[in-house]
Amino acid sequence: MSFDLQLQGLRALVTGGTKGVGFAVVQRLHEAGAQVMATARSAPSTPTEGVSFVAADLATAAGAADVAQAVLERWGGVDILVNVVGGSSAPGGGFAALDDAQWYRELNQNLMPAVRLDRALLPAMLARGSGVIIHVSSIQRLLPLPESTTAYAAAKAALSTYSKALSKEVTPRGVRVLRVSPGWIETDAAIALAERVATQAGTDYEGGKQIIMRSLGGIPLGRPAKPQEVADLITFLVSPRAGSISGSEHVIDGGTIPTV
Numbered sequence: 001m002s003f004d005l006q007l008q009g010l011r012a013l014v015t016g017g018t019k020g021v022g023f024a025v026v027q028r029l030h031e032a033g034a035q036v037m038a039t040a041r042s043a044p045s046t047p048t049e050g051v052s053f054v055a056a057d058l059a060t061a062a063g064a065a066d067v068a069q070a071v072l073e074r075w076g077g078v079d080i081l082v083n084v085v086g087g088s089s090a091p092g093g094g095f096a097a098l099d100d101a102q103w104y105r106e107l108n109q110n111l112m113p114a115v116r117l118d119r120a121l122l123p124a125m126l127a128r129g130s131g132v133i134i135h136v137s138s139i140q141r142l143l144p145l146p147e148s149t150t151a152y153a154a155a156k157a158a159l160s161t162y163s164k165a166l167s168k169e170v171t172p173r174g175v176r177v178l179r180v181s182p183g184w185i186e187t188d189a190a191i192a193l194a195e196r197v198a199t200q201a202g203t204d205y206e207g208g209k210q211i212i213m214r215s216l217g218g219i220p221l222g223r224p225a226k227p228q229e230v231a232d233l234i235t236f237l238v239s240p241r242a243g244s245i246s247g248s249e250h251v252i253d254g255g256t257i258p259t260v
C-alpha cells in the first residue's frame, strides 16, 4: 500500500529555505509534488529546478513585506507556511553580555519573521478556511543554556507561546498551527562547529560531537538529528495526512529533554 502525503500541487512557502533544515524541507516538499517558494537573504548556491526563490532579510519588517507581496502576487496565497528562519548570533558571557541591541536582534531573528509573515498570509488562508502553519522553535525554550543562548531561548519561548495562541484563534476556522522543536541538528553549520571544537580539543570529528553533546546534557540517542529527519517530520505535519493535528509541539531531539 502506498503512503501518499497528498501534497501534490499545494503552495508552500519555506523561510530559511537555502540551508540546514529549511533547505531539506524545500527538497522534501518539492519531491512530494508541492509548489515551493524558498526565501533567504542570499540565493542558494545550487538552485533546485522548479523551486522559486525570493531574496529578503526577514529580520526586517520590509523584508517580510517583500516576501508576502511576492507570494500574494504569484499565487494569491499559500496552503502551507513553514517558518524555519531563526538562529543566534549572541555572544557568550551570560546576561551581562546581552545589551538591548542583542536582545532585539534575537527577537527579530526568531519571533518577528513568523509574526509578520503569518499576519500577512493568514487572511487568505482564513478566507479559504484551510491552511497549515509551522513554527520551528527549539528545545532551548525549555532548556536554555545561560552562557550564550538566554536571549535565543527566550525568543523561541515567545515564538512557542505565540504559536499556541494563534492555533487557538485560527484552528476553529480551518487553519492548523504547529510547533516543531528540534534539539541539536547536524547541519553544515553544526558540522563546522564540531570540527572547530575537535581541533581545539585535539580530537577527531566524532570527539568534537561528543563534547558538544555533553555540553547539552547528553543525547540519549547518541547523535544529533539529520536536517532531513526534521524535514520528514515537518513534511508529514503539513500534509493532509496530519489533518487532525493542531496546536501541538513536536519535539525531535533524540531524547535530550530529560523530563516527562
Ligand SMILES: NC(=O)c1ccc[n+]([C@@H]2O[C@H](COP(=O)([O-])OP(=O)(O)OC[C@H]3O[C@@H](n4cnc5c(N)ncnc54)[C@H](OP(=O)(O)O)[C@@H]3O)[C@@H](O)[C@H]2O)c1
Residues within 6 Å of the ligand: 015, 016, 017, 018, 019, 020, 021, 022, 039, 040, 041, 042, 043, 056, 057, 058, 059, 084, 085, 086, 087, 088, 109, 136, 137, 138, 139, 181, 182, 183, 184, 185, 186, 187, 188, 189, 190
Ligand atoms: N541547528 C540546530 O541545531 C537547531 C536546533 C534547534 C532549533 N533550530 C532551529 O531550526 C531552524 C533552522 O536552523 P538551521 O540550523 O537549519 O539554520 P541554518 O543552517 O543556519 O540556515 C538558516 C537559513 O535561514 C536563512 N536566514 C538566516 N537569517 C536570515 C534573515 N535575517 N532573513 C532571511 N533569511 C535568513 C539562511 O540563509 P541566508 O544566510 O542566505 O539568509 C538559511 O537559509 C532555526 O529556527 C533554528 O533556530 C536549529
